[in-house]
Amino acid sequence: MPAHDQRPQSLDSLDAPCAPAPTAPAVVTDPTDPADPLARERAHLGASRAALRAMREDVQALDIRDVTANWVNAAVLEAQIQERIKALADLSHTPLFFGRLDYLHVVGAAEAEGAEGERFYIGRRHVHDADGDPMVIDWRAPVSQPFYRASKKDPLDVGLRRRFGYTAGDLTAYEDEHLSDPTEAAQTSKLLQTEIERPRVGPMRDIVATIQPEQDEIVRSDLGGTVCVQGGPGTGKTAVGLHRVAYLLYAHRERLARTGTLVIGPNASFLHYIEQVLPALGELEVKQATVDSLVGSVEVQGTDPADAAVIKGDARMAEVLRRAVRSHVTLPTEPVMVVRGSRRWRVPAYELEEIVQQLLARDIRYGAAREALPQRIAHAVLVQMEQAGEAPDDRVQDAVARSAAVKAAVKAVWPPVEPAKLVLRLLADAEFLAAHAEGVLTPDEQKTILWAKPARSVKSAKWSQADAVLIDEAGDLVARTHSLGHVVLDEAQDLSPMQYRAVGRRCSTGSATVLGDLAQGTTPWATASWADALRHLGKTDAVVEELTAGFRVPREVIAYASRLLPVISPGLAEVASVRESPGSLEVREVPEAAELNQHVIAACVESLTHEGSIGLIAADARIPALAEALTAAALPYLQPGEETTTTARLTLVPASLAKGLEYDYVVLDEPSAIVAAEPDTRTGLRRLYVALTRAVSGLTILHATPLPQALTT
Structure with a gap:
């Protein structure tokens, strides 16, 4: 096995996948020349860099003056072009590819993104030559998958897998595995081991060159399902979650561009540590947040004793809040009188009560029901108008719904609810809390979460992080929380049930990647099992994967x-x-x-x-x-x-x-x-x-x- 044992250095980059640009010039090398394999690989690297520069120059040369209808479209297109130019940047100290696959047979053109032949260079981004043929294949493409999964037992039609080593961006070493040769014993890759053990200075880096088969299966799992990864220290679960985001954005870019993605970490220091991983993989737009910042509708200035925080984080608080929100609805006892011209239309109290009870039975969000109530009352008036021989249309119904009499009735029956004020009352008013926590929280538990010194207003209250989560839950009871397409939740073992619910609301119509280690749960409310956590998250059908092979810790x-x-x-x-x-x-x-x-x-x-x-x-x-x-x-x-x-x-x-x-x-x-x-x-x-x-x-x-x-x- 040929190998050059010089130490590989940084493989970080800021690359992104792109569409072919047919005018890019490229240096063509002869891959069959056996004289100096390392020189040939260096020549291909140089040619790939030249091709990438040409791709970037093509984008920079685009003239959009006559292709947009107005200045708004022009501004949007210009911003997209600038992002494209940024994504096509080439860093001199960063390799464009880290591996090569030589297939035993010619791979179909469609599967290989238009590539010709059976040799593919695997890198962080796609690079093509002047004819649109790929010189480097994105690591997320289907044809790249065998780089991570092929083995002696199952070569996946790969004859040779080559890994490259770099020193300060220069290609200085390579290492071959002849997967189809039965006479060559399987060996541990020295370059792979060197890259895993490379000193860690600065922020977390990607592991795209060192992804292991069991990690790759998780990375490439489908967008439609939620995956929970239990992994001990050093198993790479955080990196796997981030690379999964990069893969999903590659495979489902249009869908996730509409619905959005989010990475949630335990604290700002952690997010700062991982923030360069996705840009290095070409993904510049993924947002990051902590659970506290997600629910930050109020300023957190206080802290809870552990026993109070545990109760506030208990899933039972969701039922207490639901009862408290619905308690604002008052069944009507007076009719509504609507004046239209010279006519008066009366909706009796019993009919109003039926409307209110129907809305309550639907168990829709408080705010949506409140918006529907005036239209329901107006519809009852229109029925009377039609029975009297009139022919009202939708404009008449809208006018009735906006009338002073209907507005007054709605305000009395279904008043607006402000989530922060509701939680403030629950935590400050013992009678109000007792009325809605009966049978849910014990009297002692109620005393534990009541404030010793009740605040007079939302602004003067010293809210804790657990209080902010309660306000977020109340807010969702009033108006639906926007759902994203995919959420990555790291260090998930430390979340309370109410925090899981808060995260689950952010991906209620999407999927999630949940990462954690039960042995590292250090909060008083740390989850005891992933089944419980996924239930609170609203993802009971999630697949739980366990990573037990450690690559980081000796x-x-x-x-x-x-x-x-x-x-x-x-x-x-x-x-x-x-x-x-x-x-x-x-x-x-x-x-x-x-x-x-x-x-x-x-x-x-x-x-x-x-x-x-x-x-x-x-x-x-x-x-x-x-x-x-x-x-x-x-x-x-x-x-x-x-x-x-x-x-x-x-x-x-x-x-x-x-x-x-x-x-x-x-x-x-x-x-x-x-x-x-x-x-x-x-x-x-x-x-x-x-x-x-x-x-x-x-x-x-x-x-x-x-x-x-x-x-x-």
Whole structure:
């Protein structure tokens, strides 16, 4: 197997799929020349870059002065062209392709996007030559799929799979797998392993060159179904979810362009960490949000005790809110008198009550029913007009519906409801809450969520994050929440049932990709099972997939962290890391607690001698002291989410923000303090499990107090 062992470097790019442009010139190389395979591949790379430049120049040269009907269309088209030019940018340090497939037989032209022959270069975007023939195939195209799934057992008609290695954008290595040769034994790809282990500096990068078969199956699953991915640390579940978005946008672009996509993460630091992955795959328009920002109709200034937050996040609150909203409807006791010219038309109270009861029985949203009520009353008037020999039309019905008498009746019977005011009353008025929580919440639970000092207005209230979710639920009871085509929900195990409902409303007519790890649930309301979570999300038919092969965390580190699994999540499968890295784990006991900071700083200095990023993770309460020690030692450090703003490599990470992040080397300060910071031991051990599994190359643990018992057995 020919191979050049130089280390591959960055494979990040800002490419996007495109339609052929027939005028692009290209350099043509002879793929049959056996003289120097590496030189031929470099020539193809150069020709592909030239073709991409030509594609970009063609777009830049477009003249739209005579192709639009008005200035609005011209502005829209100009914006689209500028986005197209941006998507066709070529970065000199970024390879256009990372692999090659040589098929045993000629692949059909339609399947290969017009490609000729049986050799295809696989990259992040489509590039074609002057004749429109592809020089690089998008990794999401059907013909690219065997690059990820072909094997010795099932070669999928592929004779050779070639992987490429790069150094600073230059093609410096290749590695071949002869899948159809029975005499060649299957081997682990050194280039693939090197790329997986490449130092992680800056934001999260894509894994498009290293997607594994089980990951690819999830990435390419159909848009119509919801997928839930249970994956332990280092299994790539976040990357899989993001690549699934990129694939769905490729396969269903028009549909998702209309309905929209959204990536939901646990916090702003996490979103900042992953924000470059989709642009690197050519997708520039996918929005990102946290659950808190989704439901942010009020300013959050307060916090709830854990017991109150758990009750407010319980799905039973949805029924309490439903009752409270519907309680505003009052059955009519007086008739409605409508004056039209010299005639008066009377709708008796019993008929009005029938109309109201019919609307209530339909159980439609409060606001929609309120809008329908005046038309129903007006229709009753029109029936009387027709019976009297008149011939009213729709304009008459609309006029009756807008009449003062009908408006007054609607206001009295079905008054408007403001969601924030409704929740304010529930949390401040014990009688109002008791009336609508009877049989749903116990009296003690009602007391737990009642505010000790009721606010006088929505603006003066110190809303908590759980309160904001309640307001969002009430808002949906009044008016339907807009649904997107696809939502990716990461770190989903930490959501409350009410938060799941809030996310589910955003994809009620679409699908979702749910990502998480039950062992990493660190909130008091963390979900106990994916079946429960999917029920609250409204996606009971979702397929649950489990990723158990670890590619990021060294075997020694994940085995050590997995000692906690029997305590924090019994029955959950342990991650089996494919990376063996002797010496990647070191546990140091500090004899004197007063010397702990000094030893931690020394460990950071030691870690900085290695290439890559360093994360110093500690209990939140320990962060100020460690920050002071770092400053005194003249060690520059970052806050989580600042990794792209400076060249500093050391990040000081509160344990509460570590989830989802990764660093080449982690220095973990005082595990017992991380456990003690949580309201109960199990949650604390889960927080510790998260912190222990953030390291890619090495983990150094320092402690002055005894380690949790689960780590010593």
